[in-house]
Amino acid sequence: MSYDTMRGGVLGIPPWRGSSIVYDRAWMILEHLRGNGYGTGRNPVYKETRRVEQDMATLISALEQGHEATVREQVQHNLRFLSAQQLAATSR
Template sequence: MGYDTANRGGGNIPPWVGAYVVYSRAWMILEHLRKNGYGVGRHAVYKEMKRVEEEMAVMIAALDQGLEDPVRDAVDRNTRFLTTQQLAATSR
């Protein structure tokens, strides 16, 4: 999965408890950022945008590998990119 091709359900969801919810939120965050012009190396001038892009690259790598802690941490740090409705839909 690449930054610009991140899609819901792309790849297998690991067997750890809560993985589906965490992965759903991660895909929503990546989709939001992609739609809003984020991408690896696109905003090297702006420190905050560059930090978010680097963090998203780490999240994608963790998603690909099925690593629980890095994915959970990245989603927790970036829930500001999710709407209340998205959070409610994934908390059921």
């Protein structure tokens, strides 16, 4: 499944503690990246673009499977893509 066919939301959020916050941040990161021209399945020329798109693919796969450790790790690794307002909106 690719990002283009996925939709974020409250459906399918696993029951582990804090999952709704982590999933909200993950969807915000993916929205930001997609809005700035990144996408999985392309053949990027630049090394940084390739790395970001590999991170996107890993995050999408982890979201689909509900793999807590990978989702948390990817969100933590990519927090730089979120604004202060987005972080505040998803904090407790």
